[in-house]
Each structure stands twice: as structure tokens, then as C-alpha cells.
Amino acid sequence: MTRRVRMLAIVAALLVFGGIGGCTGEDAQMSDGSSLTEAQATARVEELVRQVVAGITPEPRLDLLPTSLAEHPCIPNEGSAPTGKIYVVRSYYLKGLPKDRLSEAGQKIRDNWERAGHKITMTHMFESGQPQLSGETSDGFGLSLDTATTMELLLSVVSPCMRPTTPSPSAAP
Template sequence: MIGWLSGCAKESTMNDGPNISEAQALARVEELIRAALTGVTPTPGLDLDPTSLADHPCIPNEGNILTGDIYVIRVYYLTGIPKERLVQEVRKIQTNWEKAGHKITNTYAFDQGKPQLSGRTGDDFRLALDTVDRNSTLQILFSVGSPCFRPDKPSPSASP
């Protein structure tokens, strides 16, 4: 899932990305996560995947020369949602996303009890949701990532 999301972020480098700061991108990511989780019951715990805290370099589709652009992503395991409620609660996330005017671009495996979905906002932020087996428990792995942008300070990705 994270690879899918980062791949989409890479495509955004072709138009030089939005004119936003890293702080603005992160605030938007967190806002989109909170809005998507509105009404999910029980209220899930958010167990942050620490790998999502790093700078993520954008690589253009053509070649492998790093551009110095980055994207931000936050990945959370949603804890405390019983297995028998996963599909119902993911449908709430889907509905919240659509009611906010964002598009759902793919849904999968709802009928198998292991829902997956992806979507994007009009300003090219991406949502990805997958059902994973974590410590012998089915949980939702939920992420939102930004489009590529030029960081306020030089990114480590700018170095060869």
C-alpha cells in the first residue's frame, strides 16, 4: 500500500507540485485523516507507523535523478475495531471521503471481509486503506499522503 501511495506521489513531480510548505502539507494530511475517521465506532486508536515520519523523496517518472522535492505521509494502524465491524467502519471512511467531495478511485475485497480502498482529493492528496494481519489481529492500515512539493529546507533527497 505504501508503495502505491508513494508511486502516486512521484507522478506529481511532473507539474512541479503545489506551492505549499512541509508544515502545510502535514497539517492537511492530518486534517484529512481526522475527517475521514469521523463517526467510526468504536473510536479507533491511531498507532503511528514510525517509518512515515521520514522525509520521502519524489522521483520523477522519467529517470531516477532525485529532484529534491518531497512528500509527506502519515500511516496509522487503526486499533480497537472488532473484526466483524471492519467492513462497516471502512464504509464510513469511504462515505466521509466522498461527502467531503473527494474521489474514491478503487475498492476491493469488501465482500471478503478485508476491505481495501484508495482515493484522492482535488488537490492531489492520496488516501490508501488496507486490511492487514498484525499480531494475529486484522487491523486497518490507513494512510494519507501529500503531492510532491519543494521543502522549506534542503531535503536529503536532493543529494545524489
């Protein structure tokens, strides 16, 4: 499976598991009720990435998946009008991890996520050395970890939907 197809599958999984919540409401809200800006979402996504990889040994090199930098429009429910909202995602291949320690790295990511007070919504295939998991924060950010066909871990963190800083092409006049 190509990297682009794999990334689309991860984003789709996050949609299914509720990782991209709040896209149908009028305003994406943080848990304290303040409006989320694109800059805040980007900073929070990057902070969550750093938190979940902390303490993995050997320390992985984060190789950014360039397609994760593109604008990602929120997809409304079927038949709904476009929302004009976007979400921020950052996806990284975790390079330099020994193939026989992927489950250990996945467990560390899971432990870091839960230790920070976030919820794990799905785990799969840890016992086979190809860990997969998803999770969410109380403020609507999502986590996805998958094992790529190259036997590298692919980590993605996604924000809730928000109004873009500049008008989105998905905004209908």
C-alpha cells in the same frame, strides 16, 4: 508481511494510483495555485485523517506507524534527475475495532471521503471483511486503506510533492 514491508507496499500503491501526484512538475501546487509548504501539507494530511475516521464506532485508537514520519523523497520517472522534492505521509493502525466490523469501518471511511467531495479510485475485498481502498483529493492528496495481516485497518494519507523546508538528500547538486 512485516509492517515496514506493508507500508512500502501502500506507498507504492499510492504512486501507481496517482496519490502522489505532481512530483515531476517544477512546483507542487494547490488547486488555488499557491505553493504548498511542508507545514501546510502536514496539517492537511492530519486534517484528512481526522475527517475520514470521524464517526467510526467504536471510535478507533490511532496508532501512528513511526516510519511514516521519516522524510519521503519523491521518486522521479525512471532515468530522470532527482527532483529534490518530498511528500508527507501519515499512516495509522486503527486499533480497537472488532474484527467483524472492519468492512463497516471501511465503508464509513469511504463515505466520509466521498462526502467531503473527494474521489475514490479503487475498492476491494469489502465483502470478505478485509477492506482496501484508495482515493484522491482535487488538490493531489491521496488516501489508502488496507487490512493488515493482524486484521487491523491501516490508514495512510499522502501529500503531493513539494520543496522541503530544509534541503532534501534527494536533491542533486
